[in-house]
Structure formats: C-alpha cells, structure tokens
Amino acid sequence: MSCKFAWIEIAVRPICGFTGAQMKLPLRIVFVLCIFLFGMQSACRAQSGVTNLWSLRPNEGFSGSSAAVAPDGTIYIGTFWGRLLAVSPDGKIRWTFQAGREIKSSPAIADEGTIYFGARDHKLYALTPQGKLKWSFETGAWIDSSPAIATDGTIYFGSWDTDFYALNPDGSKKWIFATGGIIDSSPAIGADGTIYFGSHDKTFYALTPDGKLLWKFLTQGQIISSPAINLDGTIYFTSTDGNLYAMKPDGIELWRLHTGGATESSPVLDGQGEIYLAANQFNIGVSEAGKKLWERGTADLTDVSPAVATNRFVYFSSPWHDLYALQPDNTFRWNVFEDSPLLTSPVIGGDGTIYVACAQKLYAVTSTSNLPPAMKSSWPMFRADARHTGRVQIVK
Secondary structure: OOOOOHHHHHHHOOOOOOOOOOOOOOHHHHHHHHHHHHHHHHHHHHHHOEEEEEEEOOOOOOOOOOOEEOOOOOEEEEOOOOEEEEEOOOOOEEEEEEOOOOOOOOOEEOOOOOEEEEOOOOEEEEEOOOOOEEEEEEOOOOOOOOOEEOOOOOEEEEOOOOEEEEEOOOOOEEEEEEOOOOOOOOOEEOOOOOEEEEOOOOEEEEEOOOOOEEEEEEOOOOOOOOOEEOOOOOEEEEOOOOEEEEEOOOOOEEEEEEOOOOOOOOOEEOOOOEEEEEEOOEEEEEEOOOOEEEEEEOOOOOOOOOEEEOOOOEEEEOOOOEEEEEOOOOOEEEEEEOOOOEOOOOEEOOOOOEEEEEOOOEEEEEEOOOOOOEOOOOOOOOOOOOOOOOEOOOOO
C-alpha cells in the first residue's frame, strides 16, 4: 500500500530547502515543517517494514567506495585508511587487507572470486576470496576508477596518470591506451567486448578489446561518471557540462539532455525504458527518448547512482541521511533515516538486501516482508551488477 503521507513529503521538501526554491518563511515555521516531514517519513518507514538489518562501524571511515557483493553474500568495501573489508552477510568482519592509501575505487569480483580494486597508492590489487594478495600492478598515480572485468578475465581501469590499462588475470600488462586527462571514470564493457569510458580531457572513448580506438566523442566538461549500456547497445553517460548523453554503438549521438547540473552520477536503467541518475541537488527520471520525466530535490549535492529493484522501485541514497524508494512516477514509498549523509551508491544483494555506507558506517537494509532482488535489466545499478563487473547484463 502506498504511503498516505507521500504528498506531504513532496510538498514540504522544497520548503526545507531541498530544491532551492525561493520561499521566504519564518525560520520557526520551516523548522516545524521539517520536523513534521521527518515524522511523516518515519510513518512511511513503519508502514513499509523497511529497516536496518545491521550496521558496521570499523575503526576508520568510508570514503565513497561502493560495496560489491559476492554470490556467497560476502560484502567487500574500501575505507579511507586504505583497508579493504570483507564482511559476512550478518555484518561481521571476516578479514581485512591493508593497501598503501585511501580506497575510493569500488571493488569488482571476478567469476572465480578474485577481488580487484584500486587505491591511492597508485596500485591495482588482486586478492583471493580469503584476503590473500595474488598480485598488484603499479601505475603512475591514484586509481579511483573502479575496474571492469571482461568475460575472458581481462581487467580494465583508468588512472590519474591519464592512461587506461588492460591487464591479464595474472597481473601482466596487456596494453595501455593514453588519453589527455585524468581517468577516474569507471569503464563499461558492451556485449561485443567494446570498452567505454570517459576522461578529464572531456572526451568519451570506445576501444576494441585489443586496445584500438573505435571512436571518440568530445563533450564540454570532464567525464567522471561510469557509462551504462542498454541491451540494444545504446550507451548512456554524463559529463560535468551538465548533460546526459545517449550514443549509438557506432559513436553517433542519439540525444542529449541538459540536466541542469554538473553531474558526476552514473545512470542506471530499469529495463522498461527509463533512466535514473543524480545531478547536483536532484535525483532525476528520464525517458528512453531523452525527456526529463521528473526530478526530486535533495539536501545537498549528490553524485552517487541509484539502483532499481524488480518491483521497479528506485533506491536513492541521499545526502540528507536517508535511503529512500520511489516508484517510476516519482511517488514516494519508504525511507530509512541513517546517522549521517550517505556517500555511496546502493547495491542490491541476491536476497534483496541493500548495502550502502555513510562516512562512519556500512548499513544493510531489509524489510519484514523481504525486499525484492535487482531488476533484470542490462544495467540496474552502479557497475551493472552486485559484483560490480562493469559489463552489460544479458537479460534472458
């Protein structure tokens, strides 16, 4: 049943400053309305049965590395002080691995269980599922780009040294492709093996599996986000020029939508023709034809990606401390209010549990009636799937 108070939430958020509306009310009225809004959202949460299953607070904080979830339910996430944590489905730390510096790269899990991630000590790491180092590969600068894993095991990632790398599963170099700027965009792999990524040189690149340039497309801003790929091969990505772009696999632009924000958010696809992303202080729904369907304000700038469940609910992590769910028409369904602003994109585990982190804690969110698994679409969440392989999902 839809929450009866959803209309209050929609009406009051602009007054509390979430959309920047120029509404001049006495401070005490705004304060009362915000408290009233929080009470109504709490009622929505109670009605939905959605709550925290557990939270984990390690000795150090998190820095924006979104969690990845293995098929056995183990959660992997990086921390500000350079540790990769392996967390059991019940919220206990199984093991930790110490890298040399902060981990902003989100880990990716290979088919056989190897965990790959980058760190600001300039290295890409490969670990066994037991947390033992298999190998590391050093680049010339920070690695904030999250690795993508091809079906043949090749690992692709970018570095702040402006180069894009392809490594063999044993850690040896396969090839390097040079760009004109920092690469913290995370690559996406199409069904035919084409690799897509952006650079701070304002260019979006398409490479063959052997490292040859297929085509490139120039925007007016740095490209920080990770692309999303539709089943028909259409590639969606954002630029800090404020646009969401849709490209054909041959490099022809289909359309662009000016979102109104210098977006770093990576888009996700619901498999029904709609695209979701964040831009500045808004979460946005977009049609397959490039029309903005709706936008919803947040309390502060947000650059994380949403996730879509099989019931078509879209999960957004908000800088106003809450994880919330919307229907495709922007109807508010539920929220969970956390201790501090959420920093990471939500990931949906195989049993429907949602994992998301703030600066201090990793949360596992569930429901008394069980949450649905991820939508069976080509790109329903950040990095395409719970393992963060970064390759298009073939939906059967």
